[in-house]
Amino acid sequence: MIIKGKVHKFGDDVNTDDIIAAKYLVSTDAKELGSHCMETVAPDFAKKVSAGDIVVAGKNFGCGSSREHAPLALKGAGISAVIAKSFAGIFYRNAINIGLPFLEMQDAGDIAEGEILEIDLAGGVIKNSSSGKVYKTQAFPEFLQEIVRKGGLINYVKSKGHCKNA
Amino acid sequence: MGHTIAEKILAAHAGKKEVRAGDFIEAGVDVALGNDITAPIAISEFRRSGCPKVFDNKKIVLVPDHFAPAKDLRSANQCKVLSEFAGEQDIKNYFEVGCMGIEHALLPEQKLVLPGDLVIGADSHTTTYGALGCYSTGVGSTDLARAFIDGKCWFKVPPTIKFIYKGRPGRWIGGKDLILYTIGNIGVDGALYRVMEFAGPLIKKLEMDARLTMSNMAIEAGGRAGIIEPDALTLKYVRGARRKYKIYKSDSDAQYEKVYEYDVSSLEPQVACPHLPSNVKPVSALKDVVIDQVVIGSCTNGRISDLSLAAKLLKGRKVSPGLKLIVIPATQKIYLEAVKEGLAEVFVRAGGVFSTPTCGPCLGGHVGILADGERCLATTNRNFIGRMGSPKSEVYLAGPAVAAASAIAGRITHPGNI
Numbered sequence: 001m002i003i004k005g006k007v008h009k010f011g012d013d014v015n016t017d018d019i020i021a022a023k024y025l026v027s028t029d030a031k032e033l034g035s036h037c038m039e040t041v042a043p044d045f046a047k048k049v050s051a052g053d054i055v056v057a058g059k060n061f062g063c064g065s066s067r068e069h070a071p072l073a074l075k076g077a078g079i080s081a082v083i084a085k086s087f088a089g090i091f092y093r094n095a096i097n098i099g100l101p102f103l104e105m106q107d108a109g110d111i112a113e114g115e116i117l118e119i120d121l122a123g124g125v126i127k128n129s130s131s132g133k134v135y136k137t138q139a140f141p142e143f144l145q146e147i148v149r150k151g152g153l154i155n156y157v158k159s160k161g162h163c164k165n166a
Numbered sequence: 167m168g169h170t171i172a173e174k175i176l177a178a179h180a181g182k183k184e185v186r187a188g189d190f191i192e193a194g195v196d197v198a199l200g201n202d203i204t205a206p207i208a209i210s211e212f213r214r215s216g217c218p219k220v221f222d223n224k225k226i227v228l229v230p231d232h233f234a235p236a237k238d239l240r241s242a243n244q245c246k247v248l249s250e251f252a253g254e255q256d257i258k259n260y261f262e263v264g265c266m267g268i269e270h271a272l273l274p275e276q277k278l279v280l281p282g283d284l285v286i287g288a289d290s291h292t293t294t295y296g297a298l299g300c301y302s303t304g305v306g307s308t309d310l311a312r313a314f315i316d317g318k319c320w321f322k323v324p325p326t327i328k329f330i331y332k333g334r335p336g337r338w339i340g341g342k343d344l345i346l347y348t349i350g351n352i353g354v355d356g357a358l359y360r361v362m363e364f365a366g367p368l369i370k371k372l373e374m375d376a377r378l379t380m381s382n383m384a385i386e387a388g389g390r391a392g393i394i395e396p397d398a399l400t401l402k403y404v405r406g407a408r409r410k411y412k413i414y415k416s417d418s419d420a421q422y423e424k425v426y427e428y429d430v431s432s433l434e435p436q437v438a439c440p441h442l443p444s445n446v447k448p449v450s451a452l453k454d455v456v457i458d459q460v461v462i463g464s465c466t467n468g469r470i471s472d473l474s475l476a477a478k479l480l481k482g483r484k485v486s487p488g489l490k491l492i493v494i495p496a497t498q499k500i501y502l503e504a505v506k507e508g509l510a511e512v513f514v515r516a517g518g519v520f521s522t523p524t525c526g527p528c529l530g531g532h533v534g535i536l537a538d539g540e541r542c543l544a545t546t547n548r549n550f551i552g553r554m555g556s557p558k559s560e561v562y563l564a565g566p567a568v569a570a571a572s573a574i575a576g577r578i579t580h581p582g583n584i
Binding site for chain 2: 018
């Protein structure tokens with residue numbers, strides 16, 4: 001699967017309150033959450049995003065709360081993937097579990113706002129169409145790839161026939 | 167080679183002889199927790215799975231606490247999702263507002279989480295229960311939905327970092343100061359995807375409330391868990407538990423990724439400045455910071471010892487004119503104790519308000535939202551931009567002694583100066 005989109009650039013320690021402020025957690029609708037995504041730190045973000053765009057950030061992306069509304073809001077805003085130097089633990093789980101593609105990449109700082117990236121998720125290859133640079137990232141561990149292939153955690157569990165009380 | 171507490175608990179719950187950092191495992195949980203913000207998504211995912219019945223109606227805990235008592239119509243509808251699901255699935259541990267509390271104060275108090283447990287909660291501060299010697303960690307709503315189905319959760323076993331505290335701390339130093347100092351030292355990603363194990367002679371001397379405060383904020387350094395080895399105090403605390411539990415201790419040759427050692431003899435009360443919990447300074451460096459509001463409460467510092475300490479300073483005094491003091495006991499039991507012990511009267515006579523338990527202002531929900539340009543000192547756990555309301559407001563984090571002293575002075579103040 002190839003993802004192609006324009007870069008929206010953020011710094012280190014983007015927290016889940018930045019991604020979606022708590023006052024909007026009275027909704028679980030991705031589109032509604034998406035319309036307020038990053039509002040506190042980048043008020044025009046939701047308006048500027050075109051479907052398929054990519055967020056690129058520094059270290060510790062998604063730190064803070066466990067709210068799954070954060071990856072949902074990014075998806076709802078039209079973001080197709082997140083690239084960061086590192087991800088906070090719960091955000092990492094949530095992104096896998098709901099199927100928001102993300103890649104860890106130490107060179108994320110090289111990529112600039114507005115550049116166009118092409119991401120080959122299976123191969124872990126990121127091509128910067130604007131600068132011509134190509135980056136290779138680590139592939140997901142096999143266990144996590146299986147969850148992603150099954151289309152998220154619930155489908156994975158269903159495929160294993162885990163419901164004891166069916 | 168030996169194992170850490172975290173590795174032992176994870177191995178036992180995965181049915182394995184041993185696990186090592188980096189292993190992927192699936193493990194059965196003892197408790198799966200959700201609240202009025204995270205459980206609605208979990209419940210809808212559970213329904214989508216087609217599974218008719220939860221794996222175990224005694225191992226699921228549902229607590230409406232974030233926007234409860236319901237702050238508006240949409241929150242009310244979210245809370246209703248929980249109560250209806252609890253009714254339909256006969257969930258034994260559902261806590262309606264009259265018997266509720268902030269989840270991370272409530273579960274230890276009700277002895278629902280015990281040493282050696284594997285606990286997941288769809289709330290990042292689930293790390294709190296590590297103070298009892300269990301592996302307790304925050305997950306997302308879909309993780310919770312999965313646990314509803316089969317009682318399991320996937321884990322990548324984290325490496326453990328050990329933190330050793332020693333020395334003779336001053337009179338005003340509490341668990342909050344130790345954990346703020348630690349986060350200030352290692353940064354908000356200093357324990358990213360790591361277990362933090364708190365140890366040393368000073369930890370052994372800490373009361374349980376202070377230990378819970380420390381484990382609570384492990385997540386603010388990126389920690390997946392904040393574990394303290396059980397001791398005699400732990401056993402006393404869980405006396406009367408309604409099920410069996412197991413004590414795990416780290417082996418002397420356990421493998422730690424890193425060991426930090428802190429002598430805190432000369433430590434001053436600590437304050438985290440806007441807008442990160444790692445932006446920590448000693449209180450004396452902040453004497454000219456005028457504040458509009460003080461919040462004493464939350465899953466971090468809303469326990470009875472926190473309220474007692476604050477009341478000691480506030481007794482017979484008034485809060486600074488124009489300053490809003492909001493005191494929120496973390497559970498109904500604490501609320502009642504505070505009333506019986508006269509603490510509630512102290513707060514009200516001092517010019518503060520005394521609220522029903524709720525997470526409320528900590529996450530900018532209700533009961534004390536900050537206006538544009540307002541500055542608050544809170545005993546809560548996060549001070550991100552806009553966390554408690556306006557993106558133009560500011561939040562400082564400290565322990566209850568600094569909070570009470572600052573409420574009296576109207577500016578950030580060392581409790582020794584009151």
